[in-house]
Amino acid sequence: MTLVLVEIDAGGVIEVSRETLTFARSLGDLVDAVVVGDLGDAARDQLASYGVRTVHHATGEAFDAYAGAAWAAAVQAGLRASGATHLLAAGTPRGMEVLAHVAAREDVPMAANVLSAEGSDPIVVTRQVVGGAALEEMRLAQSPTVLTVAGHAVEPRPADAPGAADVVDLAVDVSEADLVARVVSTEEPEPDLSGGLRSARVVVGAGRGAGSADGFGELLELTELLDASLGVSRVVTSLGWRPHHEQVGQTGSRISPDLYIPCGISGAIQHWAGCSSAKNILAINTDPDAPMVTKATYAVIGDLHEVVPAINAEIRRRRAG
Amino acid sequence: MTNVLVCVKRVPDSTSEVVLTDDGQAVDGRYAGFTTSAHEECAVELAAQVTGADGGEATVLTLGDDDAVEQLRSSLAVGCHAATHVVAEAHRFGPADVAREIAAVVREHEAAGRSHDLILLGNDAADSGDFQVGIRLAYELGRPVVNGVNQVSVADGVVTAQGAGPEGHETYRVPLPAVVTVLEGGVEPRYPSVQGRMKAKKVAIEQRTPATEPAGPDRVRLLLPPPAPSDVQILGKGADAAPAVVDVLEKLGVLSR
Known part of the structure; x- marks a missing residue:
């Protein structure tokens, strides 16, 4: 039994x-x-x-x-x-x-x-x-x-x-x-915290390639266009660019979306542990040999700051048409 | 005053490729280097905060080989006051063995007049990933245990611990003495100051041998998962790839709006 x-x-x-x-x-x-x-x-x-x-x-x-x-x-x-x-x-x-x-x-x-x-x-x-x-x-x-x-x-x-x-x-x-060790109170999670990330159908990921705390504009725009959640690598939260509840990885959230779009993320083990259950991965990275690219389903070789705005524009163009 | 014991483990740095020892019994960290797991760095920070607030003493404990003294010194440099080193080969100890060794240290310190009111551990070790040492320790010592929280404070002999649960942000309030296991995300580990590093070098570290012979981790062997063959489809280079990307988004049905 x-x-x-x-x-x-x-x-x-x-x-x-x-x-x-x-x-x-x-x-x-x-x-x-x-x-x-x-x-x-x-x-x-x-x-x-x-x-x-x-x-x-x-x-x-x-x-x-x-x-x-x-x-x-x-x-x-x-x-x-x-x-x-x-x-x-x-x-x-x-x-x-x-x-x-x-x-x-x-x-x-x-x-x-x-x-x-x-x-x-x-x-x-x-x-x-x-x-x-x-x-x-x-x-x-x-x-x-x-x-x-x-x-x-x-x-x-x-x-x-x-x-x-x-x-x-x-x-x-x-x-x-x-x-003795018992939950004494439970507060509703804020709507945007990691619960949404864990159950999201599409996740847009951002790593060191974002460049700075100000480098997320086009990524957030893509997130919005795809009705997706934003997930980030540990280095992004360690540098204070984004909050910890957005972190995907061994010590962050584990996600299993239909599509994960990691942008400027090399794919270190710490991060891969959190995203390996994604059904499809579309990696955007300058390095064709980065682990995230070789493990992906699809990849674009290039700087996310060039590729992502072009994708956003293409989505808007098709929707307008 | 709250006296805190915080337990840390020297683990291979898993930000680079994992290599196994020839006998398949451990991860070989000689090339990648070693670190303290992220959960435990946060536990050390919480120990420093709790004792900093009420004047208690934070003791850092590790079970590991001679080189694990590096993890103790790092913790001393960011707010711990004392350190205990159980010198042993960590990979020969299963989670129940480690819990027994920690309990032995706690009991001996208590017998010598040094109580550890609050024991902090990481939720799970970054290498062996057993998810149970803190809970086994609590049963060894007959103490309550709160698991997987990221914020900890102490007032009036009660520890308040908070973290994410399946239905929202959960709060526990547990009388001391207690065991709490910590997840990354609630506090930012501090950087060591020059003064902190200097002070850490001068602290005399208590060295011990294991209290009992370990039963072992029931490990047959470690192995590396076969590398998945790369069948990545390159959609293009730079901005010119955008139409091909949006074609894929349409094909996967994530563009419907």
């Missing part, structure tokens, strides 16, 4: 959790889910379509505000109820945190950002390290095996045969200590 900690938002089961359910089925065992907090009919139906047998559902006062340790207690109750020997979550901040709590409490290892798993005794996983620039093969010899699945390691795919997704309420023993 494999148990998956599933995260749910207003739109139902989040994409990376659906990817994780797909990954879980590939391990060959039956799949149960554990959900903490609101579930909803739409999410339950999605879980059924992804082949989930039983949904272990934790609700109650202890889960009204997020506490990593309390969620871990719920997941542990799910482990006992399901008899699962594998525990998975998506490699989101919540998924990483809650499974790290569970691994510490169960005194077993945890593998973060797993791409694939092979064998059964022990399972050997391959996971991303150094921001995805290297891989590590890691043995998970103890039960339960605890791992988080890297974003976009697999395509989310419903099961051939849907599961029953019977919802069973979990009895969770949450101690006072589990609630």
Whole structure:
């Protein structure tokens, strides 16, 4: 039995959790889910379509505000109820945190950002390290095996045969200590902060090639024309040219747009870790050998300050026509 | 007064190409150089801010080889007051091993009358990317842990920690002693002053050997992902490429308006 900690938002089961359910089925065992907090009919139906047998559902006062340790207690109750020997979550901040709590409490290892798993005794996983620039093969010899699945390691795919997704309420023993580190308030994010960047369909990227804090005019114009979000490399935020919430990379946002247009970005590992999930990349760079150019789908060789205004003009010309 | 322990790791600089050691057990940083991860630089800054505000002491701790003293001196130059070096080969230690070693230092310091009310770590190491040392440490010490925040302040024995959550900007308030793991983005690490560097050179660093033999990281081996064959389609050079670019935008359906 494999148990998956599933995260749910207003739109139902989040994409990376659906990817994780797909990954879980590939391990060959039956799949149960554990959900903490609101579930909803739409999410339950999605879980059924992804082949989930039983949904272990934790609700109650202890889960009204997020506490990593309390969620871990719920997941542990799910482990006992399901008899699962594998525990998975998506490699989101919540998924990483809650499974790290569970691994510490169960005194077993945890593998973060797993791409694939092979064998059964022990399972050997391959996971991303150094921001995805290297891989590590890691043995998970103890039960339960605890791992988080890297974003976009697999395509989310419903099961051939849907599961029953019977919802069973979990009895969770949450101690006072589990609630000490608990969210006491949540403020709505400002509309332009990184949430929009992470879910944007098109992202225009800017790196050192922008030249200065004043060098973003034409890039912002292209962003506007394409109804896109602006993402920048670390050097841009380090130099104070743009705010940190626009940073794409290992220590910024990880994006997965249909199209990413990195302009004047060489494509160092730190940045690539955040944009490698883009479906198409159209790089604009003066250096034809820059990693970003060689890894791109399309490229223009040239200075962004010449190329981008010409693109903006061409878009306006076609729209006027 | 809040006494802070901030934990840092010497990691290969990943802004250039990654090379592995011959035995596939570690990243070889001899060519690229070494650094402190961005999350930990911010943790050091927060340690300096918290202790600067209330007169407490910031101690920086690392587990690493002899050269990791560079990371300790860098932290001393930007506001830490004391440093502890567990001299060991970091790649032989798994996340649970590292948490146990940090806990051993904390307990021994406490027994000697030096408490660490607040322990700051990076959210995840830039090389091994385990995402769990801070949480395991909290369980070792029986302390609460807040994970993945970028702003930290202390008042009246309570740490207020803030960061981005899935539904917005989240705030935690947790009584000390506590563990907090830090993400980049909330504070700007300061540059070391000449005076700071001079002071850092004079600080005597406490050197220790590991408290226990490590169980190891369960690593079979490291490997490099196969280079993706470049099949980039060059659309042109300079401004003349604009029509070809807009053709692609139309083809991908991102120009609809």
